[in-house]
Amino acid sequence: MATNSRKKRAAAGVTAHDVARVLGVSQSTISRAFTVSASISRETKARVMEAATALGYQPNIIARSLITRRSNIVAIVMANLVDPFYPVVLDELTQQIQARGRQILLFVPSPPQDVDDILPTLLQYQVDAIVITSATVSSAMARACAARKTPVVLLNRYVPGLEIHAVSCDNVAAGRTVADFLADRGHARPAFVAGLPGASTNLDRQRGFLARLGERGVGPCLQEEGGDYTFEAGFTATRRLLRQREHPDAIFYASDIMAVGGMEALREASLRVPHDVSVIGFDDVPLAAWPSHGLTTVRQPVKDMVAAAIEVVGLDNVPPIMRAPTTRLIRGELVERSSTMDRNGVGAGGRTRAASAAKRATQRRARRKT
Amino acid sequence: MATNSRKKRAAAGVTAHDVARVLGVSQSTISRAFTVSASISRETKARVMEAATALGYQPNIIARSLITRRSNIVAIVMANLVDPFYPVVLDELTQQIQARGRQILLFVPSPPQDVDDILPTLLQYQVDAIVITSATVSSAMARACAARKTPVVLLNRYVPGLEIHAVSCDNVAAGRTVADFLADRGHARPAFVAGLPGASTNLDRQRGFLARLGERGVGPCLQEEGGDYTFEAGFTATRRLLRQREHPDAIFYASDIMAVGGMEALREASLRVPHDVSVIGFDDVPLAAWPSHGLTTVRQPVKDMVAAAIEVVGLDNVPPIMRAPTTRLIRGELVERSSTMDRNGVGAGGRTRAASAAKRATQRRARRKT
DNA sequence: TTGAAAGCGCTACCAG
DNA sequence: CTGGTAGCGCTTTCAA
Numbered sequence: 001m002a003t004n005s006r007k008k009r010a011a012a013g014v015t016a017h018d019v020a021r022v023l024g025v026s027q028s029t030i031s032r033a034f035t036v037s038a039s040i041s042r043e044t045k046a047r048v049m050e051a052a053t054a055l056g057y058q059p060n061i062i063a064r065s066l067i068t069r070r071s072n073i074v075a076i077v078m079a080n081l082v083d084p085f086y087p088v089v090l091d092e093l094t095q096q097i098q099a100r101g102r103q104i105l106l107f108v109p110s111p112p113q114d115v116d117d118i119l120p121t122l123l124q125y126q127v128d129a130i131v132i133t134s135a136t137v138s139s140a141m142a143r144a145c146a147a148r149k150t151p152v153v154l155l156n157r158y159v160p161g162l163e164i165h166a167v168s169c170d171n172v173a174a175g176r177t178v179a180d181f182l183a184d185r186g187h188a189r190p191a192f193v194a195g196l197p198g199a200s201t202n203l204d205r206q207r208g209f210l211a212r213l214g215e216r217g218v219g220p221c222l223q224e225e226g227g228d229y230t231f232e233a234g235f236t237a238t239r240r241l242l243r244q245r246e247h248p249d250a251i252f253y254a255s256d257i258m259a260v261g262g263m264e265a266l267r268e269a270s271l272r273v274p275h276d277v278s279v280i281g282f283d284d285v286p287l288a289a290w291p292s293h294g295l296t297t298v299r300q301p302v303k304d305m306v307a308a309a310i311e312v313v314g315l316d317n318v319p320p321i322m323r324a325p326t327t328r329l330i331r332g333e334l335v336e337r338s339s340t341m342d343r344n345g346v347g348a349g350g351r352t353r354a355a356s357a358a359k360r361a362t363q364r365r366a367r368r369k370t
Numbered sequence: 371m372a373t374n375s376r377k378k379r380a381a382a383g384v385t386a387h388d389v390a391r392v393l394g395v396s397q398s399t400i401s402r403a404f405t406v407s408a409s410i411s412r413e414t415k416a417r418v419m420e421a422a423t424a425l426g427y428q429p430n431i432i433a434r435s436l437i438t439r440r441s442n443i444v445a446i447v448m449a450n451l452v453d454p455f456y457p458v459v460l461d462e463l464t465q466q467i468q469a470r471g472r473q474i475l476l477f478v479p480s481p482p483q484d485v486d487d488i489l490p491t492l493l494q495y496q497v498d499a500i501v502i503t504s505a506t507v508s509s510a511m512a513r514a515c516a517a518r519k520t521p522v523v524l525l526n527r528y529v530p531g532l533e534i535h536a537v538s539c540d541n542v543a544a545g546r547t548v549a550d551f552l553a554d555r556g557h558a559r560p561a562f563v564a565g566l567p568g569a570s571t572n573l574d575r576q577r578g579f580l581a582r583l584g585e586r587g588v589g590p591c592l593q594e595e596g597g598d599y600t601f602e603a604g605f606t607a608t609r610r611l612l613r614q615r616e617h618p619d620a621i622f623y624a625s626d627i628m629a630v631g632g633m634e635a636l637r638e639a640s641l642r643v644p645h646d647v648s649v650i651g652f653d654d655v656p657l658a659a660w661p662s663h664g665l666t667t668v669r670q671p672v673k674d675m676v677a678a679a680i681e682v683v684g685l686d687n688v689p690p691i692m693r694a695p696t697t698r699l700i701r702g703e704l705v706e707r708s709s710t711m712d713r714n715g716v717g718a719g720g721r722t723r724a725a726s727a728a729k730r731a732t733q734r735r736a737r738r739k740t
Numbered sequence: 741t742t743g744a745a746a747g748c749g750c751t752a753c754c755a756g
Numbered sequence: 757c758t759g760g761t762a763g764c765g766c767t768t769t770c771a772a
Contacts, residue, residue, distance in 0.1 A: 081460055396744075
């Protein structure tokens with residue numbers, strides 16, 4: 001009997017059986033009405049839908065997932081929410097994933113945890129795919145995901161040799177572009193301020209930058225470790241950089257926020273941007289465009305990167321297909337603003353420190369707030 | 371027979387039955403080993419756990435949720451990820467929710483959608499609770515959630531009369547504090563730049579500010595609509611504000627980012643902060659503390675707000691209890707930095723525009739980057 | 741404390 | 757195209 005187990009339910013418990021009973025059809029029919037690509041007559045489907053809305057019926061996703069082994073959920077692992085670049089990425093990810101009717105399970109590892117720790121849990125939730133931003137996983141874990149047929153993609157990072165999808169900005173090319181940009185504009189004493197050591201993004205930017213600088217015969221290039229991608233890191237690294245006998249005439253920072261921190265240190269040292277030092281960042285976060293910063297920077301193609309990540313995990317393929325791990329590098333674009341200038345014809349290497357000392361002192365006073 | 375349905379599974383399919391068979395116990399026993407507060411002997415549990423790890427068994431959360439009607443997931447609805455205040459809130463939410471062993475289902479409504487549209491979907495996922503930041507819901511939807519016994523809390527917003535939990539900074543009190551702060555420091559021509567019109571947060575700040583200003587006999591207070599909480603909004607609203615015959619000697623902005631935009635407009639108008647105009651923001655996002663901004667602002671007690679939200683939805687209570695809707699207002703704290711100054715003894719209302727015109731022109735030139 | 745049995749609400753397969 | 761039936765993997769009575 002259809003009613004044999006219809007106990008009184010507290011609330012929210014209208015099931016496919018209930019709808020079926022009202023309509024005098026089988027429960028299977030209700031299920032079919034809610035399954036795209038199920039064979040059901042136009043008419044029956046309409047009746048079911050009508051009754052469903054009348055009764056307030058919605059299929060129980062949990063029960064469905066139990067059978068289909070797909071939850072309609074995409075997991076996002078994001079290690080850092082504070083750097084303004086990540087909200088931009090997260091925003092784009094949510095838009096594109098939600099546009100495909102998927103939900104988002106967000107995981108933010110706290111310091112002691114790492115990505116490997118959380119993946120088993122995510123897999124338990126039968127997520128359709130996993131997007132990992134700015135972090136990586138062990139090859140063992142990558143294999144575990146492959147075994148479960150859950151596609152994983154690293155966004156903004158890649159690990160050569162790791163059997164896993166990866167999408168990233170072409171950081172090597174971007175580094176080279178920046179080198180050319182500075183060389184073309186007559187800079188002679190460049191510097192690079194690194195972010196998180198060991199991160200592929202960071203290393204590639206540095207590698208491309210230094211290599212191209214060498215090819216152009218510009219240098220030597222000063223280098224400074226930031227440690228991470230924060231304002232503070234950019235600030236302190238720049239201070240250290242300025243202890244050199246001669247200050248650089250251009251500094252390329254591994255991230256915009258570091259560059260902003262660096263500009264603060266330059267101001268503190270009475271060095272003007274861009275007159276004394278050109279500054280270039282990376283990411284093109286919203287605040288880079290603020291007039292007060294006017295930061296020349298490399299724009300990460302976030303939209304394209306996210307689109308590529310989503311494509312590569314096969315979110316648009318039903319049934320899902322597992323493809324061989326691929327690495328996709330997407331070109332960034334240099335955006336010129338007011339933190340850089342052309343030094344050609346300004347006397348090869350710009351003025352000496354002494355030359356503009358008086359001017360700078362004046363400016364310094366004026367800029368002080370109290 | 372236990373093996374009657376053990377077809378070859380592609381992967382990742384070790385079930386409680388498998389473990390049971392290996393151990394020669396019943397499947398129920400396996401279940402009990404993974405259920406806190408289930409009666410099982412110490413020894414049996416240990417054996418089960420050992421076998422489980424050996425076989426790589428993990429309980430299927432989906433199947434569990436189907437029965438228990440709880441998914442161990444908390445839903446977060448966050449309308450705006452771009453304003454740097456929200457990443458701070460999201461970060462804190464994720465930390466505190468994950469610390470309680472819950473997962474996070476994130477939903478970011480895109481313009482046409484609103485919160486009411488998404489709630490049914492979230493309910494389908496049997497989430498344990500829903501946290502909605504800076505947005506509200508219809509009373510019908512609030513009732514639907516109550517019917518399903520899913521607790522909902524509004525964070526950073528409240529709706530008088532709506533039967534729903536709400537946690538927010540005490541914006542009225544904060545507005546009053548700011549008014550007192552400025553009055554105490556001899557400001558005579560205050561202004562308020564609003565954010566999103568109609569938002570309770572925004573209105574309360576304004577209300578408290580104006581009321582207290584009136585009580586202190588300071589004013590009249592100029593007012594300008596921002597429209598939203600962006601840099602641009604702060605910038606353009608301030609430009610409009612400065613078209614008045616006499617510029618204000620203090621501006622209170624509905625958010626930090628607006629304040630930063632406002633400072634840009636002030637700079638553009640050759641008005642110095644804080645010499646000509648004191649600037650106060652709201653939120654205390656990380657960049658408010660950067661030396662280049664040095665923004666005096668009201669710090670939102672994010673940690674406490676999040677903790678209150680989590681407590682109020684009963685995330686720590688097992689079994690969950692539904693409590694009567696409560697509104698919790700938490701005091702913010704005014705953080706004084708370098709964007710405000712004491713005008714007492716500087717001539718009651720500060721200098722006239724003419725008085726410092728020459729100085730400002732100099733400074734303006736110096737500050738230009740190119 | 742343990743095992744057996746009955747489903748949670750749904751999809752998927754099999755006949756008709 | 758539709759109705760029956762058999763589970764998905766687990767929790768939860770109910771006896772033993």
